Amino acid sequence: MEVERVQAVASSLMTAETIPADFIRPEQERPAITTYLGPAPDIPTIDLSLPDRDSVARAIAHASKEWGIFQVVNHGIPAELISRLQAAGKHFFDLPPEEKEAYAKPPESQSVEGYGTRVSKDVNCKRTWNDHLFHKVWPPSSINYRFWPTNPQDYREVNEEYTEYIREVVDGLFRCLSVGLGLEEKAMMEAVGGEELQYNLKINYYPPCPRPDLALGVAAHTDLSTLTILVPNDVPGLQVLKDGHWIDAKHIPNALIVHIGDQIEILSNGLYKAVLHRSTVNKEKARMSWPVFLEPPEEWVVGPLPQLLSPESPPKYKAKKFKDYMYCKLNKLPQ
Template identity: 65%
Template sequence: MEVERVQGIASLSNQNGSIPSEYIRSLSEQPAATTIHGVLLAVPVIDLSHPDAGKLISEASKEWGIFQVVNHGIPNELISKLQKVGKDFFELPQEEKEAIAKPANSKSFEGYGTKLQKEVEGKKGWVDHLFHRVWPPSSINYQFWPKNPPSYRDINEQYTQKLIEVANKLLGYLSKGLGLEENAIKEGLGGEELTYMMKINYYPPCPCPDLALGVAPHTDLSSITILVPNEVQGLQVFKDDHWYDVSYIPNALIIHIGDQIEILSNGKYKSVYHRTTVNKDKTRMSWPVFLEPPPEFEVGPIPNLINQDNPPKFKTKKFKDYLYCKLNKLPQ
């Protein structure tokens, strides 16, 4: 059975000026009705070269669950190349993209696809995506890496090496912010087996952006997410009972605290509730990398953070079981 891709639906929709009903959100979710317009949320922007960077990251993770980092050490030119090879992939002929589509019966996310999880009220997100693991080498399946453009693999491997340095620094700061040893959080996520999952989101132009969402409201099930956006506005965060646009800063990395860090910290760090809007005239893209524990690895509150006055707020469970419950909208 041929799968409908949003990129194809968008071509037709932009010709007739309407979108299929399954992409129209209920009134309580429509961006026009639920966004505070004209205000950009002042998410903390942290200079990673600043002597107080660790303290600022810890504070932002407790209060916001999201922050942006600059002077992170990944060359701007490399970020531009990452964006270009990803964009080039999505502009390939459809049959070439389908050659690395996620297999219908696959339990993994990996591959080119559209639907990700159980859809609430049958509503769909205005997005196509590509998932593939980039680290550690033992977890990589090159079957799901584009062969075109030819530089795709090399650019992604270069980016991953730089990203690992940033991730180790962030995880170390998050550990020390809880009064723990620098490696405590990374070890609590599987240590060197921590998996890096690249996702490219492709949100084509939408003739009715006030009615649709790219990605519905959610928290990330990862530990942290390190994201590169393009210049098209789309990320929104829920703060003080309202949805706000997050400002775009060229070449900054957007960091989301995900569910596994909230669990490890026993709730001290907050997983950020966010969603994605779409644009009438422009294609929005983003490149999140999700840092995930290995499937069989058990994640729970770090024992040093638990005592009589601070009992565990979360169950300890295998990451694959957490994932299953989250995707199928089951209680944890």
């Protein structure tokens, strides 16, 4: 018993010296313990260029029901543009801290926009190992360029060009999600705001971590968005919960990763599933990702689509304003 006690103390001291205690996740969350090491299926990959549009819609609907996440290739966004987007984001995070702090979220702000660095804690007072930059990219009336870096000089140009392309991808995805449930092509897009849909870009930066076995870049969660469309760099880290196991997402160069968010699950009355996911960190390399969160306007009411309801399929979710849903989710309140 004395030997075990000494080993436990030594282990605790080593941990305390290499990573602050408030970054250490509980055992049931630690990636070294909970990552599934057995054979696991890959997240579905869907080729958006296939001429049979019905088969593409069926594949997206199936992945959204069974996984809540899928990757898309041949999506029409030039690889060169994705590389420029990644280079611009990396350039910003390589700047000295004082330059990045010029874009910090104001302390009194209720908005999520701005730069942040490992400052937030979850309900268990644990921190996650990441920095981020968050700003709106569409519609133009919502954009506050105060939070768009001017270094590198091409940051605005690259992000605006990327946004134009991503909007075309979004339109196609929403059409497929609608058709996949037997609805009119525009049904789901119109149900979440149509042209008023908000595009919020976040750059996640996960610095090298001395104890990746103990920390997480982002703890397990579903996105409160409709869809999240994400570009990662080549450092692995995204994990999804599938059949009770945390499995790694395979990196496919230039693919987009599409997450089903809470609002699509609500609209579909649970037919499509919001994916529970998290991010691990790396000891040697910085991981980065560029998610775009597609959200309804704050005053927009989202509920199960009437076309999907019947006496046999009653509503499973309450209809409510998006801002109220967001408040409840962020404050861990019942929906």
